[in-house]
Amino acid sequence: MNEELLRLDHLSIDYKVKDGYLSAVNDVSCVVNKGEVFAIVGESGCGKSTVAHSVMNLLPDGNEEIKGKIIFKGEDLRRYGPKEMENIRGKEIGMIFQNPLDSLNPVYTVGGQVAEAILLDKVDKQEAWNRVINLFKDVKMPDAEERANSFPHELSGGMRQRVMIAMMLSRNPELLIADEPTTALDVTIEAQILDIMKELKEKFNTAIMLITHNFGLVAEIADRIGIMYAGEMVESGDVFEIFAAPTHPYTRLLMEALPRKTKAEGRLKTIEGSVPRITKKKPGCRFANRCPYALTNCYCEDPPVVHVSENHFCRCHLTGKEA
Ligand SMILES: Nc1ncnc2c1ncn2[C@@H]1O[C@H](COP(=O)(O)OP(=O)(O)OP(=O)(O)O)[C@@H](O)[C@H]1O
Numbered sequence: 398m399n400e401e402l403l404r405l406d407h408l409s410i411d412y413k414v415k416d417g418y419l420s421a422v423n424d425v426s427c428v429v430n431k432g433e434v435f436a437i438v439g440e441s442g443c444g445k446s447t448v449a450h451s452v453m454n455l456l457p458d459g460n461e462e463i464k465g466k467i468i469f470k471g472e473d474l475r476r477y478g479p480k481e482m483e484n485i486r487g488k489e490i491g492m493i494f495q496n497p498l499d500s501l502n503p504v505y506t507v508g509g510q511v512a513e514a515i516l517l518d519k520v521d522k523q524e525a526w527n528r529v530i531n532l533f534k535d536v537k538m539p540d541a542e543e544r545a546n547s548f549p550h551e552l553s554g555g556m557r558q559r560v561m562i563a564m565m566l567s568r569n570p571e572l573l574i575a576d577e578p579t580t581a582l583d584v585t586i587e588a589q590i591l592d593i594m595k596e597l598k599e600k601f602n603t604a605i606m607l608i609t610h611n612f613g614l615v616a617e618i619a620d621r622i623g624i625m626y627a628g629e630m631v632e633s634g635d636v637f638e639i640f641a642a643p644t645h646p647y648t649r650l651l652m653e654a655l656p657r658k659t660k661a662e663g664r665l666k667t668i669e670g671s672v673p674r675i676t677k678k679k680p681g682c683r684f685a686n687r688c689p690y691a692l693t694n695c696y697c698e699d700p701p702v703v704h705v706s707e708n709h710f711c712r713c714h715l716t717g718k719e720a
Pocket residue numbers: 412413414419421439440441442443444445446447448457460674
């Protein structure tokens with residue numbers, strides 16, 4: 398039986414911009430269950446990071462208007478003040494970003510920074526350091542002890558990401574939000590970081606909200622997937638079901654754009670056009686102008702949420718109406 402950990406309930410986020418507002422997230426609802434990997438996929442600018450940052454209450458202050466609920470373990474995080482959120486961040490919800498250098502302090506050793514997180518648990522210094530070394534071993538850091546005494550700039554990108562994962566593990570959160578965690582890494586290191594995340598899920602039953610534009614990563618690790626387009630979740634469901642039968646035209650085009658294994662399977666396709674900046678909300682499907690199947694009503698009526706199966710929905714006028 399799935400046990401709900403995080404639920405986004407009709408979440409909408411507008412950024413205030415010069416010409417009014419920008420609808421970065423619109424009416425997004427989804428659930429991350431305990432111990433599962435839920436991947437949010439979409440092109441750049443679809444609102445994935447905005448969703449991730451909103452859960453951690455890390456959106457740029459005063460620049461956004463949020464509607465809807467962010468329910469974590471039954472409580473709406475939007476009601477929490479900065480102090481309460483500080484307790485949640487790190488301890489209950491951890492986060493790793495694309496560029497670990499942004500999160501590491503350049504003037505302290507990486508081991509010292511992880512120890513600092515452990516010391517919050519009121520353990521003595523030696524005990525904290527021993528735990529740092531063990532965590533570095535858990536994340537397969539080569540020469541753990543030597544590396545723990547290094548400064549961030551002395552480590553490779555993959556090693557820095559391991560430090561971030563070790564730091565996150567030190568708090569043992571129930572939910573990890575991983576925002577493009579391997580985008581800046583080469584494929585070998587990406588595979589290693591992926592293995593560490595898989596282990597996390599299995600060993601510690603950590604739920605992961607994985608933000609990515611990489612379907613390869615999704616296929617490797619995700620249980621369920623939500624596809625975002627221009628701020629909206631257009632399709633969501635079990636990863637096998639969606640890979641076997643993608644329903645939304647955007648999902649299908651994204652999958653067709655995946656690199657092929659052999660030349661005979663054809664060249665990499667791209668989706669014509671780009672993700673629109675929505676500065677005026679009006680009825681209609683946000684994908685209509687790029688959709689090869691768009692009908693007249695797609696341009697002027699909001700698409701309905703159609704359930705393809707119990708746990709698989711698609712937001713499209715055409716779902717269930719294909720010939
Ligand atoms: N602080 C901000 N102020 C104004 N607009 C913003 C801000 N942050 C993001 N946006 C805009 O909101 C939209 C969604 O951005 P977001 O970064 O969430 O998308 P994304 O899918 O994560 O893209 P990427 O993969 O490139 O990070 C984009 O149009 C972006 O330009």
